[in-house]
Amino acid sequence: MFKELNPLLHSELRLAIMSVLLSVESADFVFLREQTGATAGNLSVQLDKLQKAGYITIEKGFKGKMPRTTCCITDEGIAAFEEYVAALRSYLGKRV
Amino acid sequence: MFKELNPLLHSELRLAIMSVLLSVESADFVFLREQTGATAGNLSVQLDKLQKAGYITIEKGFKGKMPRTTCCITDEGIAAFEEYVAALRSYLGKRV
DNA sequence: TAAAGTAGTTTATTTTATAAACCAAATTTT
DNA sequence: AAAATTTGGTTTATAAAATAAACTACTTTA
Numbered sequence: 001m002f003k004e005l006n007p008l009l010h011s012e013l014r015l016a017i018m019s020v021l022l023s024v025e026s027a028d029f030v031f032l033r034e035q036t037g038a039t040a041g042n043l044s045v046q047l048d049k050l051q052k053a054g055y056i057t058i059e060k061g062f063k064g065k066m067p068r069t070t071c072c073i074t075d076e077g078i079a080a081f082e083e084y085v086a087a088l089r090s091y092l093g094k095r096v
Numbered sequence: 097m098f099k100e101l102n103p104l105l106h107s108e109l110r111l112a113i114m115s116v117l118l119s120v121e122s123a124d125f126v127f128l129r130e131q132t133g134a135t136a137g138n139l140s141v142q143l144d145k146l147q148k149a150g151y152i153t154i155e156k157g158f159k160g161k162m163p164r165t166t167c168c169i170t171d172e173g174i175a176a177f178e179e180y181v182a183a184l185r186s187y188l189g190k191r192v
Numbered sequence: 193t194a195a196a197g198t199a200g201t202t203t204a205t206t207t208t209a210t211a212a213a214c215c216a217a218a219t220t221t222t
Numbered sequence: 223a224a225a226a227t228t229t230g231g232t233t234t235a236t237a238a239a240a241t242a243a244a245c246t247a248c249t250t251t252a
Binding site for chain 2: 001002004005007010012015016019022023035036037085088091092093
């Protein structure tokens with residue numbers, strides 16, 4: 001009847017992160033913080049979880065002298081997102 | 097950018113409960129347990145939360161000698177559900 | 193009448209989300 | 223050139239949630 005909702009994606013902030021990354025191919029920490037409105041601490045934790053799941057990649061480098069963290073969604077992440085949306089449909093019926 | 101997801105509805109089981117109640121007008125405890133696959137304990141707790149939020153009504157009576165708990169969605173519950181779906185769209189883009 | 197089943201509730205445990213505190217380096221102010 | 227502030231984060235602590243396990247009360251069946 002109802003499909004299971006991937007608990008890693010069924011989180012407001014992680015869903016927002018994935019949503020941003022789906023639309024931009026690459027986003028840095030500050031951009032993600034602005035777009036999602038999250039606190040830096042929360043963002044840091046959730047990015048880590050997404051990376052550990054293999055849904056995003058995180059690269060740390062420098063822009064000039066300042067640290068810069070760049071995130072990209074992976075193919076696996078895209079697939080997981082699509083599956084999450086498909087699962088959601090089983091709850092929302094024709095509404096979506 | 098992203099709309100807030102009502103935390104009361106952003107829960108797999110509570111969303112499933114609401115989804116069932118939207119489609120049937122009235123459902124008893126056992127039916128909800130079967131449809132959602134939830135344990136009785138979890139279902140009991142989540143029904144309570146939905147009732148306290150005013151999203152469903154719960155009536156307790158008897159079917160013969162056995163207790164029977166009947167649940168209905170309220171207008172407020174329907175409205176909250178619709179709003180939740182609208183908020184979800186901001187995360188899912190054209191996918192829904 | 194003892195065992196098993198039904199319909200749930202309550203309580204305890206584990207997970208999760210979030211915020212607060214912190215750190216290191218860079219920049220700005222005095 | 224110190225001192226204070228800002229930037230870009232991470233780590234740790236706390237609050238909230240989900241879930242399971244244990245329990246209650248009653249009924250049915252053997």
